[in-house]
Amino acid sequence: MDWLQDILVAPFKDTLFTLVSLLFYALLFLILNFIMPQFKEWTRVFFFIAILTTTLKPVYQSFTMMQALSENMIAFFSALYPILMSAMAISAGAMSLMAWHPMLLLLIQFAVFLTGRWLIPLLTASLIFDFLSRFMPEISFARMADFIRVLVLSVVSATVMCYSMFLVMNSVVSVSFTGAALGPLKKMIQQNIPFIGSFITESLSTFRKYSSTTATVTSTGLMIGIFTAAIIPTLKILMTGLSFRFLAALMEPFSDKDIASFLDDIGKTLFVLCAVSFIIAFAFFFTAILAVILLKLQIQEG
Amino acid sequence: MEAFLLGLVVIIFVGKIVSLLLEDPEEWVILLKIIVAIWILKFVFNFWH
Numbered sequence: 001m002d003w004l005q006d007i008l009v010a011p012f013k014d015t016l017f018t019l020v021s022l023l024f025y026a027l028l029f030l031i032l033n034f035i036m037p038q039f040k041e042w043t044r045v046f047f048f049i050a051i052l053t054t055t056l057k058p059v060y061q062s063f064t065m066m067q068a069l070s071e072n073m074i075a076f077f078s079a080l081y082p083i084l085m086s087a088m089a090i091s092a093g094a095m096s097l098m099a100w101h102p103m104l105l106l107l108i109q110f111a112v113f114l115t116g117r118w119l120i121p122l123l124t125a126s127l128i129f130d131f132l133s134r135f136m137p138e139i140s141f142a143r144m145a146d147f148i149r150v151l152v153l154s155v156v157s158a159t160v161m162c163y164s165m166f167l168v169m170n171s172v173v174s175v176s177f178t179g180a181a182l183g184p185l186k187k188m189i190q191q192n193i194p195f196i197g198s199f200i201t202e203s204l205s206t207f208r209k210y211s212s213t214t215a216t217v218t219s220t221g222l223m224i225g226i227f228t229a230a231i232i233p234t235l236k237i238l239m240t241g242l243s244f245r246f247l248a249a250l251m252e253p254f255s256d257k258d259i260a261s262f263l264d265d266i267g268k269t270l271f272v273l274c275a276v277s278f279i280i281a282f283a284f285f286f287t288a289i290l291a292v293i294l295l296k297l298q299i300q301e302g
Numbered sequence: 303m304e305a306f307l308l309g310l311v312v313i314i315f316v317g318k319i320v321s322l323l324l325e326d327p328e329e330w331v332i333l334l335k336i337i338v339a340i341w342i343l344k345f346v347f348n349f350w351h
Contacts, residue, residue, distance in 0.1 A: 041322055042322060045318065045319075045322065121303060124307075125303065125307055128307050128310070128311060131311075132310065132311065132314045135314065135315075135318060136314050136317065136318045136321075138321075138331045138334075138335075139314065139317075139331070139334065139335055139338055
């Protein structure tokens with residue numbers, strides 16, 4: 001259970017530590033403002049720098065984790081796909097059962113490449129634009145930062161839609177589920193996770209449909225195992241994003257409006273990064289399941 | 303893109319410090335906007351070619 005605690009609780013523990021540091025800085029700068037009101041602008045700048053140095057570590061860790069993950073996945077797929085393709089070519093039975101299109105493998109590889117090469121750098125740029133807009137409100141890049149976030153989210157949505165389209169087209173997902181039991185949970189996620197809530201529920205729904213179909217071939221335990229492995233980085237980033245929004249809410253009464261907004265913007269950007277991590281989660285999940293199915297069918301045929 | 307962003311951060315950061323040092327920074331902010339606009343144009347031009 002330690003790993004679960006590490007993912008779910010650690011970001012909030014870090015946030016509390018950051019909060020204590022920031023409240024201390026806020027108190028210090030409020031006293032300075034009270035003593036020397038003519039240097040109010042200077043203390044604001046120094047407070048901004050203090051916030052940046054205190055809060056940047058978890059954000060930097062999330063971005064480097066995603067970058068490293070996408071690079072590792074590209075290397076992993078480059079090694080695995082030729083073997084998978086050969087196995088698919090040999091195993092005609094598996095091909096007819098799964099009706100798996102080789103184009104899907106190409107799409108997965110392209111999506112992961114796109115993530116590492118464009119989406120993560122673009123999100124870094126949006127974070128920098130947010131900082132500059134709050135640091136010097138006279139020259140604002142807020143709309144640019146918002147535009148980049150929406151653009152990245154659109155690309156992610158389109159990629160996930162392509163995944164789903166391929167799966168439906170190739171009859172991998174053929175069973176329709178009502179999902180009545182999951183209705184309230186979906187609504188809760190949609191309403192409580194701002195910005196990407198509905199995206200998360202739709203993606204999870206695709207995962208669920210796909211899992212239900214392939215679980216007939218593989219075991220449910222194995223499916224859950226692969227699903228958990230695929231979703232861990234996403235969950236970690238989501239928790240970090242939520243902790244930043246929580247931090248912004250807590251800091252609002254004691255600090256400058258721009259500072260609370262900046263922390264809120266960091267949270268928003270991390271939510272979009274979380275959506276980007278879904279691409280990698282999808283890629284890993286589908287590839288792992290395909291490998292397992294091929295292996296099982298080979299063993300059965302043998 | 304890294305060089306462009308780094309340059310932008312440096313321009314804004316130095317610009318903010320200078321604007322704090324000046325008595326009446328309004329004209330300086332206009333000049334700073336011109337510098338930022340040129341920097342963005344340079345990036346777009348380099349990107350295009």
